Structures are given as structure tokens and as C-alpha cells.
Amino acid sequence: MATEAHGEETGGLVFHPLDQFIVKPLFGEIGDPVSWYTITNVTLWMALAVLAIIALFVFGTRGRGIVPSRTQSIGEILYGFTYKMVEDVAGKDAIKFFPYIMTLFMFILFANYLGLLPMSFATTSHIAVTAVLALAVFLTVTIVGFVKNGTKFLGLFWVSSAPLALRPILAIIELISYFVRPVSHSIRLGGNIMAGHAVMKVFAGFAAVAAISPFAVVSITAIYGLEMLVAGVQAYVFTILTCVYLKDALHPSH
Template sequence: MATEAHGEEGGLVFHPLDQFIVKPLFGEAGDAVHWYTITNVTLWMALAVIAIVALFVFGSRGRAIVPTRTQSIGEILYGFTYKMVEDVAGKDAVKFFPYIMTLFMFILFANYLGLLPMSFATTSHIAVTAVLALAVFLTVTIVGFVKNGAKFLGLFWVSSAPLALRPILAIIELISYFVRPVSHSIRLGGNIMAGHAVMKVFAGFAAVAAISPFAVVSITAIYGLEVLVAGVQAYVFTILTCVYLHDALHPSH
């Protein structure tokens, strides 16, 4: 977990945010990182994709009537996501199920792989979550205008409100709409980063003999909480995507 060092005066020093540093996979740690550089982020995102392929392609290729454990997990995740899309966004949103399923599985696997020792939590980086959120924002906006044309602007016009308040509410709705990708990305990245940082802080305290039992118990409890958070945050990101898609398909207030 944490690597600690003692300062010149003997105090305990540790850096909980060092675990989020992007480093080249090949070469020295201080080397420049370019857009084409293969980094620790690249590695763990690739491992997430490989794990998903292993589950759904190799784990379910038998298509047994009595499914294996691996096939059962794949079927449960498939059914869970399909039901979420259908219930939240509507039956006409099922055509977007492959995209939403891909989002959910990538975030879920990236979150859980980030909990392995010596791993890298890719979803703790806003650069990663912002791309995912921006892709959702652009997809939803394009779908909204393609399907509804100018009627999509009805999303910002609260027709049930008093006429005098409608322009003010329209401005508020417009601002909140463009803030969506920001909140969408920060919610996921911030929760994953915070959990990992707290674990590393308590891991640093484990080096102090007087409080090490408390620190170990705390790490265990926080790790258990992070296992729950990893799944919940993948679910929250996905269900918000479904809500935004529903708004695009049915924009009227």
C-alpha cells in the first residue's frame, strides 16, 4: 500500500497522492509522457479490456444450458444492465444498450482492478473519467437533436412553471446541462481517488507501532468500503447516462 520514509528529524513522511502519478511503462520514471507514450494507465486500461473479453468471450463461449460460474456472472451483468437501460431510459433506448453496457463494464472492471495490490486506479484520473463523461454528453446531445430537432430545446423550457419564471429557469437548466460532464466525471474520479488516498494514509500510520493495530483495522474496513464504492460508482455513472439518454429521447418537461 503505502511507502513511508522518515524525515531528517525522525518524523513519519508519506505521500498518498504519489500512487496517482502517470509513469512511462518503459524507461525512467522522470521521462516525458507524450500522447503516444505507453504508461501505467495504458497498461491497466488494457487489462480491464482483456478481463472483460475473457469474461464475455472466453468465459461464455460454451453457451451451456446449465451455465458455468463465469457464464452466470456474465449473464447476470448483461441482464442487470439491460434492465437498467429499459427501466430508466425507456424501451426505445435499448438500441443504445451495447454502448451503455461497454461503459458500465469498463468502469466496473477498472475500479476493481485498481483495488489490487501494486495496481493503478485508472478511473481515479479525471483525464480518463472526463473522456468517458464527454463522450456521453456529446452522444446524448447529438441523439437529442437528431431525434427531436428543435424540440430538443424543450428540455430547457419548463412549461409547467409560471410564465415569468420560465426564462430564469431556462438559463438554470442550460447551465446545469453543460455542467453535466463536469459533475459526471468528477463524481467518479473524486470518489475513487479519495478512497485510495485514505487507504494509503492509514497504511503509512501502520508503520507506527503504537497505532499500527488501529491502522490495520481501519485499512481493512476502508478496503471493504472501497469494494462497495467501486461497484456503486460504476452503477451511478451508468444510471446517470441512462437518465441523460432519457432526457434526449423525451425532452419535454
């Protein structure tokens, strides 16, 4: 099916909306095998995200001005925003996880926005990347929950406010929803980014037909604007859900 599809499309409209997500080695032949240490486009765009974060948070704040410079005030706004979010949602005692949450938020935010550059590679559109992020959150939350509360953490699944007969059923539901968290957490982020980029590529394919190309170009512009919003909102949602899960781990009582 696959090769046939490629063969058919060469004549008219060319849709390869998922080709932009292919992981390929940065140096050497396209067909080279990708082993774990190969420098790929993933490496490039993650490195760019890291460099952008360092540029903003290390070189931007180098002045340590009482009256901040522009880049310093951007860094301060992001710091204050995340700090307030952790404090409000997860509670005062979650502040010691603030660097961890800040790391996740900044990486996702910068990877999302760098992925929106034309010809770039969206690292957060890959389920492997988002799954690692979500699993890291899941494991942290679970370990913190058991270390902080011991077996009382299991009270999260035993809804003591419900009637006794309902509690086992609710416990099963709560258990399932707990283990579905990393799945939905990762697929939400990866799927959103992938969907936006794929839709843009589909409309870019329409732009090849003269009759509808103005419509296609306007649509790409509109969807690009939407994706700018989605990139920020998804990073925010990932972070705030991390805070919510962390609150569950620190204060498991319902």
C-alpha cells in the same frame, strides 16, 4: 513549498498519498517524457481491464450452454442487469444504445475493481479519463437529442409547467445544470476513487508508527471494504446517470 514538504517528511511519518496516481512509463527510465503513445502504467491497467472483460464475456461464454457455466452466468447476470437498467430508466427505444452503455459500465466496473488490487494503478481515479468518459456521454446525449427531436430538444430547458414569469429564470438554471452535468459526472467518479485510495494510503502511513499501527491496519481493512462497495456503486451510478441523461435526450418533455 513542495520540495520543503518532501524534505521535512523524510524524518517521521511519510505521507505521499497521491504518489500512487503518478503516470509513469512502463519501460525505460522513470524520468522519460510521457508522450501520447508511450506505454505507461495507464496502458497496462487499461489493457488488463480489457483482457478481463474479454475473458469474462468471450471466453467465459464460449460454451453457449443452455445450462450456464459459472463464468457464463456471471456474464449473463451483468448483461441482464444492464439491459434491465437501460430498459427501465431510459425506455424501450434506448435499447439500441445498450452496447455503448454496457461498454462504459464494464470498463468502469473492471477498472475500479482492478484499481483496488494492492500495488495496482486506478485508471478511473484520473480526471482525464473520467472527463473523457463523461464528455463522451454528454456529446452523445446532446447529439442524440438534437437528431431525434430537432429544436424540440430545447424544450428540455423551457419548463412549460411553470408560470410564464418564472420560465426564463428556470431556463437559465436548467441550462447551467445541463452544462454542469459532465463536470459532476466525471468528478464524482474520479474523486470517489481518488479519495478512497488516498485515504487508504494515509492510513498506511499511520501504520508505520507502532503505537497506532493496529488501529491503522483495522481502519485500512474497513476502508477497503467500503471501497469495494464504492467501486461497484460508482460504476452503477455513472451508468444509471447515463441512462437518465439518455432518457432526457429521447423524451425531452418535462
